[in-house]
Amino acid sequence: MPPADSLLILSTAALTGLALIGGLAAWGWSGWLRLKLREIEARPQQSELPAVGQRIDLADLKERIRKLEAIAAGVDL
Structure with missing residues (x-):
């Protein structure tokens, strides 16, 4: 040791x-x-999306949310 x-x-x-x-x-x-x-x-x-592009993206997201809510509620589209 x-x-x-x-x-x-x-x-x-x-x-x-x-x-x-x-x-x-x-x-x-x-x-x-x-x-x-x-x-x-x-x-x-990087420049932001133009106002039109932002509105299209927002509309697309709203449509997806609507479809998901309908699926969650059990409603057929």
């Missing part, structure tokens, strides 16, 4: 190494998030 001093040194070194790896991982993650944020900000803004 190794002396207690050796175990203390070994465990301290292991904890220090783990803390170093954790710190580097957190630093890298933070840098990656900053990079992705800059990519998103640099991307040109």
Whole structure:
């Protein structure tokens, strides 16, 4: 069995190494998030659908909801 001093040194070194790896991982993650944020900000803004397209999509959704409500109520369409 190794002396207690050796175990203390070994465990301290292991904890220090783990803390170093954790710190580097957190630093890298933070840098990656900053990079992705800059990519998103640099991307040109996508225009919204024209008003007509939005109305068509809304009408389509309302029709689907109506059909689903009819199915739930047991009504044949």
